[in-house]
Amino acid sequence: MKAQSIKAIAFDLDGTLIDSVPDLAAATQGMLAELTLPLCDENQVRSWVGNGAAKLVERALTFARGEQATQADIDAAMPLFSRHYEVNLQQHSRLYDGVKSALEQLVKLGYQLAIVTNKPYRFTVPLLEAFGIAHLFNQVLGGDSLEKMKPDPLPLTHLKQTWQLDDEQLLMVGDSRNDILAAKAAGISSIGLTYGYNYGEDIGLSGPTAVCNTFSEVLAQITDSQIVLEQ
Numbered sequence: 001m002k003a004q005s006i007k008a009i010a011f012d013l014d015g016t017l018i019d020s021v022p023d024l025a026a027a028t029q030g031m032l033a034e035l036t037l038p039l040c041d042e043n044q045v046r047s048w049v050g051n052g053a054a055k056l057v058e059r060a061l062t063f064a065r066g067e068q069a070t071q072a073d074i075d076a077a078m079p080l081f082s083r084h085y086e087v088n089l090q091q092h093s094r095l096y097d098g099v100k101s102a103l104e105q106l107v108k109l110g111y112q113l114a115i116v117t118n119k120p121y122r123f124t125v126p127l128l129e130a131f132g133i134a135h136l137f138n139q140v141l142g143g144d145s146l147e148k149m150k151p152d153p154l155p156l157t158h159l160k161q162t163w164q165l166d167d168e169q170l171l172m173v174g175d176s177r178n179d180i181l182a183a184k185a186a187g188i189s190s191i192g193l194t195y196g197y198n199y200g201e202d203i204g205l206s207g208p209t210a211v212c213n214t215f216s217e218v219l220a221q222i223t224d225s226q227i228v229l230e231q
């Protein structure tokens with residue numbers, strides 16, 4: 001499959017465009033403190049991100065209680081986490097280097113861009129707006145926008161249907177095995193980034209079509225006609 005056939009790109013958010021762990025960690029700490037449970041550290045939170053906010057809360061509670069959190073625990077803690085996170089979405093988070101200019105360049109070149117994140121939708125749009133990149137995306141899918149989230153292919157197959165794209169016309173770019181697994185299950189190519197969060201695991205082990213170390217390399221991969229993405 002050639003890079004030239006790509007028309008649309010689905011970007012993951014946390015660990016791909018935005019280093020969001022500092023604020024996710026602060027919200028997790030705030031939640032644990034309110035529940036008078038032992039606190040965790042930022043590195044632990046980094047290893048818990050990837051399957052949406054409810055899963056992060058479940059992993060934090062399981063750690064703090066020393067036993068598997070029940071659904072009732074999670075349901076009770078979720079509003080606390082959400083309250084802390086929504087007022088501090090971008091206190092300490094930052095866009096990774098080169099992200100904004102590369103996205104602007106891709107839009108200029110005529111690519112359609114989407115966000116396909118496992119983060120709940122209500123946190124996703126304000127975060128994109130806060131960083132001044134919301135207008136660059138034609139579609140934003142949060143982890144709760146459809147019935148299933150990554151690694152299920154549903155958000156990507158939904159995008160293919162909505163935009164009437166063939167498999168080789170859509171590319172997924174992400175930092176987690178969930179992004180790569182979703183892309184594979186949807187039958188599309190993927191670029192795996194090495195700098196994000198992937199449960200401490202090498203993204204190459206998930207078998208993305210290509211691996212990039214920086215966001216600028218992603219732009220080069222997509223726009224450099226020399227480079228062929230082999231499916």
Ligand SMILES: O=C(O)COP(=O)(O)O
Nearest residue numbers: 013014050051052117118
């Ligand atoms: O919220 C998460 O757990 C991960 O979000 P992401 O899919 O944007 O990496």
Ligand SMILES: [Mg+2]
Nearest residue numbers: 012014015176
């Ligand atoms: Mg991610």
